[in-house]
Amino acid sequence: KDYINGFPKTSDMVVTSDATIHLQLPVNDDTGLILTKNLYFSCDPYMRSRMSRMTERSYINSFTPGSPIIGYGVARVLDSSHPDFKKGELIWGLINWEEYSFIKDTSSLMKIEHTNVPLSYYTGILGMPGMTAYVGFYNICSPKKGETVFVSAASGAVGQLVGQFAKLYGCYVVGSAGSKEKVDLLKNKFGFDEAFNYKEEPDLNVALKRYFPNGIDIYFENVGGKTLDEVLRNMRPHGRIAVCGMISQYNLDQSEGTHNLFMLVSKCIRMEGFMVFEHYHLYPKFLEMILPLIHEGKITYVEDTVEGFENAPAALIGLYNGLNVGKQVVAIARE
Ligand code: NDP
Numbered sequence: 001k002d003y004i005n006g007f008p009k010t011s012d013m014v015v016t017s018d019a020t021i022h023l024q025l026p027v028n029d030d031t032g033l034i035l036t037k038n039l040y041f042s043c044d045p046y047m048r049s050r051m052s053r054m055t056e057r058s059y060i061n062s063f064t065p066g067s068p069i070i071g072y073g074v075a076r077v078l079d080s081s082h083p084d085f086k087k088g089e090l091i092w093g094l095i096n097w098e099e100y101s102f103i104k105d106t107s108s109l110m111k112i113e114h115t116n117v118p119l120s121y122y123t124g125i126l127g128m129p130g131m132t133a134y135v136g137f138y139n140i141c142s143p144k145k146g147e148t149v150f151v152s153a154a155s156g157a158v159g160q161l162v163g164q165f166a167k168l169y170g171c172y173v174v175g176s177a178g179s180k181e182k183v184d185l186l187k188n189k190f191g192f193d194e195a196f197n198y199k200e201e202p203d204l205n206v207a208l209k210r211y212f213p214n215g216i217d218i219y220f221e222n223v224g225g226k227t228l229d230e231v232l233r234n235m236r237p238h239g240r241i242a243v244c245g246m247i248s249q250y251n252l253d254q255s256e257g258t259h260n261l262f263m264l265v266s267k268c269i270r271m272e273g274f275m276v277f278e279h280y281h282l283y284p285k286f287l288e289m290i291l292p293l294i295h296e297g298k299i300t301y302v303e304d305t306v307e308g309f310e311n312a313p314a315a316l317i318g319l320y321n322g323l324n325v326g327k328q329v330v331a332i333a334r335e
């Protein structure tokens with residue numbers, strides 16, 4: 001309804017309907033419009049930044065209060081006057097949170113060509129979060145076989161994949177997450193070597209020393225704040241920190257300070273942020289790698305799906321309270 005401060009609430013969003021909209025393209029339209037039936041929405045942590053006014057931290061425009069939320073999703077093309085999209089095709093990319101959409105800006109849309117997987121996977125393992133895990137681990141972490149890897153928010157959309165990529169690569173992998181259920185998933189489903197519930201660790205430094213007696217070579221950073229500070233103390237010389245996100249900071253007006261940054265100097269650590277949208281040219285290569293891994297059962301994937309448009313606001317804000325177990329998806333319509 002308006003820009004927000006602090007933790008988002010469901011009352012910050014409203015679900016409305018408008019029966020006057022005609023689900024048809026204008027007759028003889030030549031403006032390159034597509035009409036979609038939207039099937040799945042993706043809830044992603046970065047969406048929080050779009051709910052606030054632009055600040056120097058913003059890297060993407062804010063939402064317009066009173067207009068539909070926009071996010072990644074999966075949709076079926078019902079009609080098209082765009083030369084690149086045909087009626088009946090499936091797409092994923094940025095779409096409004098609507099049951100049906102008229103899309104003019106098709107620049108983010110990708111066609112779905114592999115349909116022998118659940119379509120919702122294109123909000124996660126085969127979509128933006130999957131690409132994030134892929135680019136972040138293989139390109140930014142510069143992994144070597146046998147290295148030690150720590151992943152925070154490890155059971156989430158990105159984390160569960162990073163951990164599995166690292167295991168397949170031959171690394172020792174430990175993940176942290178915020179509940180017993182998530183820790184069990186990390187150890188028993190995703191094959192992490194170890195996992196712990198950071199909420200039950202009175203001293204994170206002690207916990208990290210328990211799992212990494214010889215230090216961490218690679219930290220895949222998803223949460224920021226105190227976790228980053230304690231990880232810095234436990235990094236090995238010439239370690240790498242891939243800064244993917246810092247969800248613990250997203251609802252704070254001012255970021256928490258980090259005290260141990262000098263470790264970057266004293267241990268010759270490389271800490272590098274990255275944005276997945278700079279790497280989409282790698283998407284075909286990524287699909288070539290990940291599809292066989294899925295089909296051969298070498299990688300597993302957990303989604304947390306809520307049904308129905310009306311449950312989308314709660315699903316989105318649940319991310320900031322750790323309510324999602326796996327990738328948070330909203331199913332709008334099934335085909
Ligand atoms: P997740 O599926 O992991 O969901 C978010 C999880 O974050 C929650 O389930 C919760 O898990 C954890 N969390 C929430 N609040 C806190 C907190 N205060 N402290 C610690 N953990 C918290 O999300 P994604 O996998 O989609 O995203 C993971 C990270 O990757 C985010 O930081 C996101 O912004 C970033 N990202 C970056 C991209 C890029 O291009 N750089 C692209 C995509 C994502 P738990 O119960 O374990 O606390």
